[in-house]
Amino acid sequence: MDTKPPSSPHVLIFPLPMQGHVNSMLKLTELLLTAGLHITFLISAKDHDRLFRYTTVHGHLNSYSGFRFHVIHGLYEGPVDTGDKLTILFDSLSKVTTPLLRNMLLDSPVACLIADGIMAFPLDAAKGTGVPVFFFRTVSACAFWAYFCIPDLVTSGDIPFQGTDMDKQIVNVKGMEGFLRQRDLPSFFRSDVNNVTLQQIANVTRRTQESHALILNTFDELEGPILSEIRKYCPNIYTIGPLHAHLKSTSSNNLFEEDKTCIGWLDQQSPKSVLYVSFGSITTLTREQLIEFWHGLVNSGKRFLWVIREDLLLNHGGDNKVPSEVKDVTRERGYIVGWVPQQEVLAHPAISAFLTHNGWNSTLESIVEGVPMVSWPFFADQQINSRFVEAVWKLGLDMKDTCDKTIIAKMIKEVMDVKIEDFTKSANRMAKLARECVSKGGSSYRNLDRLIKDIKEMSVRSTDIQVN
Numbered sequence: 530m531d532t533k534p535p536s537s538p539h540v541l542i543f544p545l546p547m548q549g550h551v552n553s554m555l556k557l558t559e560l561l562l563t564a565g566l567h568i569t570f571l572i573s574a575k576d577h578d579r580l581f582r583y584t585t586v587h588g589h590l591n592s593y594s595g596f597r598f599h600v601i602h603g604l605y606e607g608p609v610d611t612g613d614k615l616t617i618l619f620d621s622l623s624k625v626t627t628p629l630l631r632n633m634l635l636d637s638p639v640a641c642l643i644a645d646g647i648m649a650f651p652l653d654a655a656k657g658t659g660v661p662v663f664f665f666r667t668v669s670a671c672a673f674w675a676y677f678c679i680p681d682l683v684t685s686g687d688i689p690f691q692g693t694d695m696d697k698q699i700v701n702v703k704g705m706e707g708f709l710r711q712r713d714l715p716s717f718f719r720s721d722v723n724n725v726t727l728q729q730i731a732n733v734t735r736r737t738q739e740s741h742a743l744i745l746n747t748f749d750e751l752e753g754p755i756l757s758e759i760r761k762y763c764p765n766i767y768t769i770g771p772l773h774a775h776l777k778s779t780s781s782n783n784l785f786e787e788d789k790t791c792i793g794w795l796d797q798q799s800p801k802s803v804l805y806v807s808f809g810s811i812t813t814l815t816r817e818q819l820i821e822f823w824h825g826l827v828n829s830g831k832r833f834l835w836v837i838r839e840d841l842l843l844n845h846g847g848d849n850k851v852p853s854e855v856k857d858v859t860r861e862r863g864y865i866v867g868w869v870p871q872q873e874v875l876a877h878p879a880i881s882a883f884l885t886h887n888g889w890n891s892t893l894e895s896i897v898e899g900v901p902m903v904s905w906p907f908f909a910d911q912q913i914n915s916r917f918v919e920a921v922w923k924l925g926l927d928m929k930d931t932c933d934k935t936i937i938a939k940m941i942k943e944v945m946d947v948k949i950e951d952f953t954k955s956a957n958r959m960a961k962l963a964r965e966c967v968s969k970g971g972s973s974y975r976n977l978d979r980l981i982k983d984i985k986e987m988s989v990r991s992t993d994i995q996v997n
């Protein structure tokens with residue numbers, strides 16, 4: 530029987546429709562396209578429209594012959610800044626996308642499905658189709674491992690939290706003994722043990738063992754000890770991060786309109802003189818918190834570039850505009866914008882430090898550029914990321930669970946003045962490791978090669994099955 534020449538393997542990629550998730554999975558998409566794979570990227574109608582409006586991603590990815598978006602309509606498209614709203618999003622995704630995915634897997638030759646590992650239903654949609662499912666988790670290995678340990682922490686009585694001492698040591702997360710406190714566990718752990726979001730995250734993370742393999746946007750030199758613990762349960766792991774560092778272009782995948790005037794303002798600043806402030810795409814602040822941060826920034830005496838998204842301020846009683854005094858008095862020393870090209874900003878010579886919420890993409894971007902951090906985690910994985918930044922990687926200071934102008938000013942001065950040498954040294958060392966691992970022969974470079982080879986081999990096998 531004549532066998533068809535193996536066409537390019539076709540991969541479905543499906544992220545949770547949120548900025549940080551879409552961002553990193555689009556970068557994975559481009560890496561797989563450059564290796565000659567064909568990709569169908571499933572995206573919500575809202576994100577598809579925003580990418581089209583604010584970025585050049587469509588033109589950029591459509592320049593690859595094997596790329597196409599598949600737009601999903603009818604999903605929940607409201608805010609997701611709390612666990613309850615995340616649950617609404619997950620339910621909507623499961624209802625709308627499970628049948629859609631199953632039909633796509635049955636109707637066309639698909640080498641594999643790379644699904645965002647925060648959603649379990651792609652495993653169910655693929656059951657019986659013979660299509661392998663890779664789980665891609667957009668969080669750190671340390672966050673993934675904490676989520677994986679939830680059932681053990683319930684058994685050991687560490688969850689729900691005992692008493693009110695948030696500095697109580699947690700000794701039942703292997704690899705984190707000696708520095709992990711109650712307050713450093715992901716924010717969902719602070720809720721009731723029957724909380725739906727906590728249960729969903731525990732369940733989906735354990736179901737990673739049903740997936741064909743786990744792909745993580747991290748690197749061995751950064752999270753080696755934690756990865757060793759995970760491999761005991763999920764042996765097939767591809768650590769291929771920092772994903773954005775593989776790509777030479779810093780084309781943004783932003784769902785918000787970038788204000789590039791900030792680059793012109795940075796060009797006028799002295800080297801290493803500016804604090805960059807951004808809390809990602811989901812974090813929200815009360816007016817009181819915004820004013821505390823503003824006083825802390827002004828009292829630090831430092832020049833600052835501050836991203837205040839249009840939806841950053843919690844909308845209490847309709848007034849979610851930034852107070853006018855914040856905008857006016859800031860002018861001579863600070864620069865406030867709605868959204869920036871963050872990778873470009875972090876690479877700018879004027880930037881000295883990053884006041885961040887420690888979303889995983891922002892954390893990796895800061896590591897690659899060797900920028901020390903002041904961490905103010907908001908929710909989810911950010912709490913444990915900020916603890917690793919301070920206690921393990923020595924890349925900055927962790928300001929979790931407080932929002933006080935005196936502490937804010939003090940920590941900014943400590944990172945940018947008092948301890949600047951120590952932090953610069955450790956940040957430059959980690960940045961060197963991050964760049965080496967994505968260079969030819971580096972750990973993430975080799976793991977990405979292995980992932981592409983494994984997908985191509987799957988495709989040949991599935992073609993053989995169809996032909997014979």
Ligand code: UDX
Pocket residue numbers: 547548549550552667668669781783807808809810811812836867868869870871872887888889890891892894908909910911
């Ligand atoms: C979400 C979760 O909050 C985070 O904890 C998880 O790790 C990933 O999913 P998000 O809050 O958006 O992510 O933060 P982050 O992961 O840092 O992603 C934000 C992305 O937006 C980064 O790639 C950053 O470069 C980009 N960004 C942010 C901009 O391009 N411009 C900005 O002004 C701010």
